[in-house]
Amino acid sequence: xxxxxxxTRPVADVDGTSGVVRVDRRTKNLTKRLQPGxxxxxxxxxxxxxxxxxxxxxxxxxxxxxxxxxSGRYPxxxxxxxxxxxxxxxxxxxxxxxxxxxEGAVMHIDGNVLYEGDSPVAVGTLLDKEHLDAAMExxxxxxxxxxxxxxxxxxxxxxxxxxxxxxxxxxxDVRTDLEGRQVLIVVRGYHYREDLVxxxxxxxxxxxxxxxxxxxxxxxxxxGYKPDMIIGDMDSVSDAxxxxxxxxxxxxxxxxxxxxxxxxxxLGVPGIAFPATGTSEDIAMLLADDKGASLIVAVGTxxxxxxxxxxxxxxxxxxxxxxxxxxxxxxxxxxxxxLYRSRVSTTSLLLLCAAALLxxxxxxxxxxxxxxxYHVFGGQWDSFVFWLQGLFx
Numbered sequence: 250x251x252x253x254x255x256x257t258r259p260v261a262d263v264d265g266t267s268g269v270v271r272v273d274r275r276t277k278n279l280t281k282r283l284q285p286g287x288x289x290x291x292x293x294x295x296x297x298x299x300x301x302x303x304x305x306x307x308x309x310x311x312x313x314x315x316x317x318x319x320s321g322r323y324p325x326x327x328x329x330x331x332x333x334x335x336x337x338x339x340x341x342x343x344x345x346x347x348x349x350x351x352e353g354a355v356m357h358i359d360g361n362v363l364y365e366g367d368s369p370v371a372v373g374t375l376l377d378k379e380h381l382d383a384a385m386e387x388x389x390x391x392x393x394x395x396x397x398x399x400x401x402x403x404x405x406x407x408x409x410x411x412x413x414x415x416x417x418x419x420x421x422d423v424r425t426d427l428e429g430r431q432v433l434i435v436v437r438g439y440h441y442r443e444d445l446v447x448x449x450x451x452x453x454x455x456x457x458x459x460x461x462x463x464x465x466x467x468x469x470x471x472x473g474y475k476p477d478m479i480i481g482d483m484d485s486v487s488d489a490x491x492x493x494x495x496x497x498x499x500x501x502x503x504x505x506x507x508x509x510x511x512x513x514x515x516l517g518v519p520g521i522a523f524p525a526t527g528t529s530e531d532i533a534m535l536l537a538d539d540k541g542a543s544l545i546v547a548v549g550t551x552x553x554x555x556x557x558x559x560x561x562x563x564x565x566x567x568x569x570x571x572x573x574x575x576x577x578x579x580x581x582x583x584x585x586x587x588l589y590r591s592r593v594s595t596t597s598l599l600l601l602c603a604a605a606l607l608x609x610x611x612x613x614x615x616x617x618x619x620x621x622x623y624h625v626f627g628g629q630w631d632s633f634v635f636w637l638q639g640l641f642x
């Protein structure tokens with residue numbers, strides 16, 4: 250780690266960013282307790298889009314990353330989202346910051362250094378647009394290697410999960426009836442909020458089976474829906490969601506180990522294990538398909554190659570194959586909100602209403618029947634005014 254510089258000016262004389270420090274190796278755990286104005290200290294190689302949007306939503310004063318926010322493996326989208334939101338991103342400060350940055354301590358960023366009082370805690374690179382553009386250009390040059398690795402992982406997944414993909418071997422029995430019904434699978438991923446709002450009419454009319462994948466269950470609850478089923482490894486779903494009465498399917502390792510079961514036992518909530526190699530969103534789709542769902546609507550899932558790479562996991566190859574497996578009945582809701590976003594402004598609607606009222610008034614005034622009604626209502630109004638005046642005289 251570079252030598253940490255001593256502060257040469259008092260804290261009060263330094264123009265920078267200060268806040269209460271929140272530290273966690275896992276970004277998604279940190280965002281659960283990160284408050285506006287805090288300094289987030291993370292250890293996240295290649296910050297992906299979902300993690301960046303979760304951080305930005307918490308409105309921290311700054312983000313300090315022990316690892317490289319852009320390692321160069323591929324052009325990940327997260328750092329640009331953070332910097333574009335006006336949040337300072339102090340990058341590559343070293344893993345030692347996780348021990349030196351005390352949870353709850355008030356710290357200060359001055360330039361490219363994180364201080365506690367006058368004592369330097371970590372030094373790194375303060376990313377700006379120029380740094381990001383250069384790093385992204387280098388990352389695009391190495392994208393072909395990531396595509397080759399993705400293809401290799403895809404072949405390995407076919408060998409490991411051939412029976413599950415082709416014949417549904419290993420899919421557990423569930424009590425939720427999916428036969429012939431439409432299923433809505435919600436992952437807390439890209440544009441899930443916008444798409445859930447757009448799908449309100451669909452949900453109300455068709456009443457699909459609602460499946461939340463880990464944090465997707467909380468996303469459904471936030472929008473006022475009760476999930477019928479929760480599927481995942483149980484590491485990013487709230488206790489309230491697990492206790493909501495939904496059927497729970499725990500994503501287990503291929504050898505049968507299911508750490509998520511321990512959490513369910515502590516809560517006293519029953520669950521079913523589903524051993525599989527892929528991701529939780531994969532097994533949600535495979536289960537819905539195997540149990541006879543007529544249509545699968547996916548919200549917040551991964552659909553493009555860049556999104557697969559942005560997730561930063563070799564296992565994302567399984568999602569590609571799963572989509573091929575259930576493709577005939579899969580509808581991706583991603584971007585629906587942008588496609589159907591209204592382009593009519595409030596002012597235009599008010600002008601339209603005013604024009605309609607004016608048209609009605611003119612029609613009533615000029616037509617013979619309208620004039621008759623006009624005189625009748627006019628007489629009634631005069632009588633009402635006369636009666637009202639009598640109450641005060």
